[in-house]
Amino acid sequence: MIKDLFNCDHVGKMTGDKRREQILHTAVSLFSQRGFSGTTTKEIARVAGVSEAMVFRHFSTKSELYDAILGDKSCHDGIRFPWEENPVLHEAIKNKDDYNVFFNLALNALIKQQADENFLRLLFYSALEEHELADRFFNEFVARLYEFIGGYIKLRQNDGVMREMNPRIVVRAFLGMLIHHSLNNILWDRNRRLLDITNEEAAKNFAEIILRGVLKKV
Amino acid sequence: MIKDLFNCDHVGKMTGDKRREQILHTAVSLFSQRGFSGTTTKEIARVAGVSEAMVFRHFSTKSELYDAILGDKSCHDGIRFPWEENPVLHEAIKNKDDYNVFFNLALNALIKQQADENFLRLLFYSALEEHELADRFFNEFVARLYEFIGGYIKLRQNDGVMREMNPRIVVRAFLGMLIHHSLNNILWDRNRRLLDITNEEAAKNFAEIILRGVLKKV
């Protein structure tokens, strides 16, 4: 019963691919909690419910196990762009509905970051530890996000409704609010002592602030 | 000569206190670069230019060495409030010169964060590793910062010049811009590929955005 619900706890033999995937997910979870050097292969094996030798059958070194995260499907799920499969955002952009563009971007980001706490932790660990993962995420995701949001701002500047200023500074300010808010909730203020608001409230306020900051008239 | 410049490299005997301090500073530097579990006592000793036994004479365990950072003077230098010894900010607050209040807060924060990269890295490592340092910094510094800036916003709301909204959300948005910008410069975009601006430019733009976001009329 329970084994069916948590298919990771499956006891007995598994197919190679399934076991590999399970070890990888266990590793991601542990690396995100304790970092690379804070995680031991012994513990990965223990949590995955196999012997240490099995870990090394599937991944020849601990580093290779970390590197394999890059190629993992669920990792690339974390790198899903906001404009993909988001008809509401598409509509808002088409209609040049500035508030809903920024509100939607904010809300989506906050929800995703909240749901994938582990991925955010992993990303920060890998940035501090200067692992390729951080670099790749930056180049493949963040850089494109800057182009996308920056592009929209430039468009609205050409329309004459937004003030002339470096669009990328606006993007940095906006993403700063979002990431900092998530980081507070995940890392520093888990019990919401300083600020306890819903994602909707946060998205609404951040969208308002950034728009008033950049629009010529509200 | 060099030994005088870098008083840490002093060879030969030192007084106990001086050696203790030097080992501590070496440790802070290494912990901030590689995290707690990524740093070995052997390397701390090597970089400090003493035997490992000396490290354990001054600090009975590796953890105690980490904990000692909390009590270190230079750590509390990192925790220096923006309203201390900053007459320009004081003046701006007294005159209710909103732009200069926020511009000053931003510029000071950015300069300090840039100068003390190591401290920021240490703070993030300790937050991820759930070390007391992060908690203490949050309670002693961040919480008070929220009260201070939030208090100013509330004051200006009572004056009728700022919109009615949760002041703490504004503080979060503002600090988010600042910290995220520094984090980008330190961690992800060291060569300023995405955005290459001076601290003054950043402070000016961030102050403008947050003020337009919260003021009734600019």
Next chain:
DNA sequence: TTGGAGTAAGTAAGCACTTACTTATCATAC
């Protein structure tokens, strides 16, 4: 001559990783 600064050379436990072996699975031959 004594007390504190300093070290060389340990120790036990823990680390990433290996070896030599045992079990389960399943297609095929009978």
Next chain:
DNA sequence: GTATGATAAGTAAGTGCTTACTTACTCCAA
């Protein structure tokens, strides 16, 4: 249907090296 054998999943018990930490000592200035 059942025995068989190849193959892949799995492990217990290591390997040598590194880790945090200790011991038993030397050196030197006051």
